[in-house]
Amino acid sequence: MELRHLQAFVTVAEDLNFRRAAERLQMSQPPLSQQIKRLEREVGVPLLRRTTRQVALTTAGEAFLAEARRALRAAQAAPQAARQAAAGQIGVVRLGFSGPTSHEVLVLMTRKFRERRPHVRLEIHGPVFGGELVERLNRDEIDAGLIRLPVAGSGIQVRELTRHPITVALPAAHPLATRREVCLLDLRDEPVVSHPTNRGAGIVSLIHSAFLRHGSTPNIVQEAPDTHTILSLVGAEVGIGFVPASAGHLKVPGVVLLPVSDIPPLPLALAWRKEDANPALHALIDLLDEISADCRAQADGSP
Known part of the structure; x- marks a missing residue:
């Protein structure tokens, strides 16, 4: 016919x-x-x-x-x-993210992408730990992921968007809670509530490396599945926790966040498969310079 x-x-x-x-x-x-x-x-x-x-x-x-x-x-x-x-004007982008500390960047990215590509459907998957995000990328279950660096594995392209300073979460009654800033030596013997050590969370390797530079290891007394649970356990005085400063929006009662002067900031990046030819994904990648600039302006408190 x-x-x-x-x-x-x-x-x-x-x-x-x-x-x-x-x-x-x-x-x-x-x-x-x-x-x-x-x-x-x-x-x-x-x-x-x-x-x-x-x-x-x-x-x-x-x-x-x-x-x-x-x-x-x-x-x-x-x-x-x-x-x-x-032309990337219609289609689908499956975007994974690694947890609540990337929410601000996720919201910013989603808003800007919808403004520029209103007919592309952006599917949000997560939260997922960094190692699992890479596995999902390799299995073609997502097209891109907001992930903490470094990223292990070949065939993955990354673009850093912003860096979040590391803070220590302390119970409000902790003797150090009134300080404006602390260093690792202040915290060396403290019990630590940690992110899972076997799921590729970027912050875990960052904290362990920082402790090793001081000749010690963190005294991990419990692991928690996500940042919000870590803060809740800190509020219950189980121990202290290390979280990105972007966790401040969670505002768990009885918890104080203080900057840690000698832990470097934790990078947040967008990761995708190098060989992925999805035009809608590349329309998102083309916006990364603007998104990164908006992240810097947001961190500086610019309007």
Whole structure:
């Protein structure tokens, strides 16, 4: 069944006159009649009733007309949809994120991408620890992920967006809670509530490296599945916890966050597969310079 036959039928059905339909189609009447007959043979039932005085649709013809119009609209829309998809104007980007400390960047990225690509669907997956985000990227379960550096594994491209200073979460009654800042030597013997050590959380390796530089290791007394749980356990005086400063928006009662002067900031980046040719993903990648600049302005308190 050819589209030109569908168009011929729709034109005849609209005019109910072969001569006028042939004029609209810029063809002679006999070939048009042959196209309609061929179409009816293919469908297997009469679509038109013809007399010497009039042409009318059969019941089958009325049903076929609705579907034929839908098929022609789809055929006309298909090239435009293909061009839009190739330009990253439509499509889907599956974006993973690593936890609540990346929420501000996630919101900023989502807002900007929706402004620039309103017809691309951005699916949010998470929260997921960094190591698991890389696994999901490699399995093609997500297209990109907001992840803490460093990232292990080949075939992954990363672009750093911002860095978050590391703070220590202390119970409000802790003797150090009134300080403006602390260093690791102040915290060396403290019990620590940690992120999981076996799930690729970037902050875990950062904290262990910082302690090693001082010739010690953190005294981990409990692991918690996420930042909010760490803060809750700190509030219950189970121990102290190390979290990015961006965790401040969680505001858990009975917990104070203090900067730690000798732990370097924790980078947050967007990661994606190098070979991924998804145009919608590359439309997001093209915005990373602007998103990074907005992150810096947000960190500086600029409007």
